[in-house]
Amino acid sequence: MAPINQIQVAVIGGGVVGCAVTLALARRGVAVALLEAEAGLGLAASGTNSGILHTGFDSTMDELETELILASGALREPLLDALGIPVLRCGALMTARDPAQAEGIRAVAAxxxxxxxxxxxxxxxxxxxPGEAVTDPVAYTVAVAAEAERHGAALHVSARVDAIERDAPAGLRLRTESGLVIRCAVAVNCAGLHADRVARLVGDDSFSIYPRKGEFLVFDAPAGEPLERILVPLPSRRTKGVLVFPTIDGKVIAGPTAVDLEDKRDWSVRPGARAEIVAKAAVLYPPLADAEPLFSYAGLRPAGRGVNYLIGAAPPCPALIHVAAIRSTGLTASLGIAERVTQLVEAAGVPLGAEAALKGGAAPQHDAPWWRRTAEYRAGVAA
Ligand SMILES: Cc1cc2nc3c(=O)[nH]c(=O)nc-3n(C[C@H](O)[C@H](O)[C@H](O)COP(=O)(O)OP(=O)(O)OC[C@H]3O[C@@H](n4cnc5c(N)ncnc54)[C@H](O)[C@@H]3O)c2cc1C
Incomplete structure (x- = not known):
């Protein structure tokens, strides 16, 4: 029989949301373990996004997503400073191509x-x-996890949760494919694309998640001139559109596309993506029209069918708290999401202590540039 770990809270999924939740709980003295299916943290949506820390300028009032984006803004600066997370405070520019777009921009400004x-x-x-900024989303994710570890959290990778049982008299017993058994009072489902599969483990089929693919092209800065700010189009209700943004390491990235899929393992960049991205990106930044990309990658947004930012207890199993369908802004909103989850964990019966100050420490290094890391990992897994 596998050894059993007894803790208060298990967090399922080591993307940016699961790492932020783990840190928020660890800082309040909760015995917490993070269980990540893959061989490292941030190897799904959290490692394949645009890395933009949004202000919430174009978010709709009165939505939970907006509330948590704005809440995160107030929490982020001390964390970036203490953990040495790189950030380009470059601002963004949205340009109008015709009078209709100018009208749309005035509505965004309002x-x-x-x-x-x-x-x-x-x-x-x-x-x-001016407040829009760019970070390295992998550095962000692993730095948050490392800080959680400094506050006593246990981090397990290659630990895919594949069974959840009710544990008498209260609580849950989780098993991983690798043979770990964890007993906990509460589990938090931050499994991204697979959050619906984790929900099914307790008989909850109330929601489903599908992948909305976003493809990107990475360029050396054309003519060696770093891009000074993020260039964005007028967003539609469905997507923020193809942007052009600078990276921490001096590259220029254009993307993402927005393609709804069924296959959660399809991390490929479609053959037609390059033409589609360049056509849109060159309108914002003409030097990209003739530039040769040095790399391409795709991310899969964990999109909910008819639901966004699903945060709450599983109806058939209140000891499992879902943090699902965090589709488009989870990097930005992760700290606000984590604060909300701590309240739900407390309401589920886990006592919270006072929040400990951030300890800080050397930022963990990752060997490949973030925009290359997940694509190469996924290619290796598929090979
Ligand atoms: C193309 C694209 C562009 C984006 N741009 C931005 C942006 O600029 N700014 C921004 O704020 N947000 C952006 N986002 C959104 C952001 O990336 C996501 O909202 C965020 O990464 C979601 O984090 P997560 O932790 O919920 O999910 P994920 O990062 O997908 O993490 C879920 C984790 O759970 C693990 N897991 C799954 N099943 C199990 C299991 N059974 N047991 C254990 N572990 C499991 C997975 O391996 C994975 O590591 C973008 C997303 C994409 C794809």
């Missing part, structure tokens, strides 16, 4: 002001959003 986000409409109709 919504930004409702969310208390400073923006400025220029005379040419473009919108400046």
């Amino acid at each position: 919504s930004a002001r409702r969310n208390d986000i400073p923006v400025a409409v220029r005379e040419d109709g473009a919108l400046e959003i």
Whole structure:
């Protein structure tokens, strides 16, 4: 029989959301373990996004997603500083191509002001959003996890949860494919694309997650000129559209696309993606029209069918708390999400202590640039 670990909370999934939840609980003295299916942290959506820390300027008021984006903004600076997480505070520019778009930009500016986000409409109709920033999303994720470890959390990789049983008199017993058995009072389901599969383990089929693929092209800065800010189109209700943004390591990335899929293992970049991205990106940044990409990667957004930001206890099993369908802004909103989850964990009967100060420490290094790391890992897994 496998050894049994007795803890208070198990967090399932080591993306940015699971890592932030683990840190928030560990800082409050909770005995918490993080269980990640893959061989490392941040090897799914959290390692394959745009790395943008959004202000929430274009988010709709009164939605939970917006509330948690805005809550995160107030928590982020001390964390970035203490953990040495790299960030480019470059701001963003949204340009108008015609009068209809200029009208759309004025509406975005009004919504930004409702969310208390400073923006400025220029005379040419473009919108400046000085608070938008870019980070290395993998460095962010692993630094948050390392800080959780410094506060006593246990991190397990190659630990895919494949069974959850009710454990008398209260609590849960989790088993991983690798043979770990964990007894806990509460488990938090941060399994991204597979959050629906984890929910099924307790008989909850109330939601489903599908992959919305986003493809990117990575370029050396054309003519060696670093891009000074994030260039964004007017967003639609469905997507923020193809952006062009600088990276911490001086590259320029264009993307993402938005393609709804069924296959949760399809991390490929479609043959037609390059033409689609370049056509849109070159409108924002003409030097990309003739530039040769040096790499491409795809991310899979964990999109909920008819649901977004599903955060709450599983109806048939209140000891399992879902944090699912965190589709498009989870890097930005992770700290706010984690605060909300701590309240739910406390309501489920786990006592929380006072929040300990951040300890800080050397930022963990990852060997490949973040935009290459997950694509290469996924190619290796598929081979
Ligand atoms: C193309 C694209 C662009 C984006 N751009 C941005 C952006 O600029 N800014 C922003 O804020 N957000 C952005 N996002 C959204 C952001 O990446 C996601 O919201 C966020 O990464 C979701 O984090 P997560 O931890 O919920 O999921 P994930 O990162 O997918 O992590 C889930 C983890 O759970 C693990 N897991 C699954 N099943 C199990 C199991 N049974 N047992 C144990 N572990 C399991 C997985 O291996 C995975 O590591 C973008 C996303 C994409 C794909």
